[in-house]
Amino acid sequence: MEPKYKLIYQTLKNDILTQKITIGSKLPSENQLAQDYKVSRITSKRALTELENDGLVTRKAGIGTIVKKNNIEKITKSEIIFVIPFANNNEFGDYTSGLLQILDDTSDFQLTTINNNIFRNLPLSRIKAAKGIIYYVESLSLELPIITNLYLNDIPIVLLDKSFEDLPIPSVTSDNFTGGYLATNELIKNGHHNITFLTNEVNLNEASVRSRYFGYLSALKKQQITPEILHADLDQDKTIEYLVNNINNKKITGLVAENDVIAIRIMNELRNHNIQIPQQLSIIGFDNIQASKLSYPALSTIDQNFVALGENAANLLLNLINNSDKSITKRTTIPVKLIERQSINTLGDK
Incomplete structure (x- = not known):
């Protein structure tokens, strides 16, 4: 299981790199992050320390943690973009842990998370700077143009959660x-x-x-x-x-x-x-x-199994990136299971 501090670290880092949090902005305190993510203060402190080690923030007693750098160009040469509509995807499904478990095995790639709406407005040159895209499809009809454009420009892409039946793009979905x-x-x-x-x-x-x-x-x-x-x-x-x-x-x-x-x-x-x-x-x-x-x-x-979905999507994308044959169209289906709780009653029970 991925350490809890990494989700906080990665989320804040992505927000800084995509300029959602600008230079000079003050990040939430250790206590606030611990409360927001339901973790210990030690865990939130570790996340902020990692950002400081990356040179993205400066930490001063009595002042807090201030963003001092969001140099995207330094990162994007080995960047993988994760497009997902949820503000905090861990609350919906922990895809990120699965992605990081695979990507952390190599030092070649940096994961950047971007909201679907923001991604649709990125210039093609910015997208092409990335090594590949893992795309959680929010709406097939709404996002068909952007996904088609990625496909036509030979940008390595793996779809997550949904697939296009006749478009030869690899995908990972649940059963x-x-x-x-x-x-x-x-x-x-x-x-x-x-x-x-x-x-x-x-x-x-x-x-x-x-x-x-x-x-x-x-x-x-x-x-x-x-x-x-x-x-x-x-x-x-x-x-x-x-x-x-x-x-x-x-x-x-x-x-x-x-x-x-x-x-x-x-x-x-x-x-x-x-x-x-x-x-x-x-x-x-x-x-x-x-x-x-x-x-x-x-x-x-x-x-x-959100972690397995993330792991398989990352593996598929790495195969695309490292394979000269960009026509890989594998579709992976991840098993599901029933979770029995208290919202079902047997008819006839009192």
Whole structure:
């Protein structure tokens, strides 16, 4: 497991190198970083010390840690860019530890994390300065132009979480189909037959969500159960009203949510409408994010191995970089597993 200080160190370093934190800015204190990342003060101090050793900051008693350098050119000759939409990807999934476990085995590469929106606005010359790109696709339709441009310019790239079916770019994804099947089958095993798939994808455009839905369909078909899909706009009262009415009428007893974020939010919304979970509605999510353990009740979910996803993406990219044949199109699927917690009830239980 990657030391905890490295996530803080790498996040701050990336923010400095990409000028998100500018020269002269003051970094959060050791105590503040310890609180933000839920680590000890010793761990946060180690991260700031590493930044000082890199010559990026100066530390003065009574003043704090001040950024003194963000010289990108010094780093980019061996840079790998990790494009990801989450502000702190460790809260959603710890891809970074997996990437660093592979990249730290060689001194040739430096990982820079950049938000998708910022990356889309980078000039091509800046992107070409990097050795390669690991790209977490936020939206296939939105990001098709930039990914196509990378492909046409022969920039080594590996897609993470999603893939383009007909574009020859290597990718690393979780086994979303099996995950959808396992989630649905767990509800069926517990006596549920009125099971709805909840998604905010109106047309199931995203391949990962579509695969989860197909896994849901497969499990229901095996038991000859009629499927139902609910496109949830949780900001619309009618969505919640629809669910409440159907739960009260027992037309829905089980819910397979597209991901944990939606599952947790719907649990909170339904609690405000006096729907008891899991007594009236059993629900299962997908991702096994940190918040799923802390929700009330604790959320049953499908675990993605984020570290393995990161490791495989890094290995694929290094193969691309070191191989004169840039036509490598390997697609790697990482297994998932069911995590049983308290959000599923067996029908007939009190």
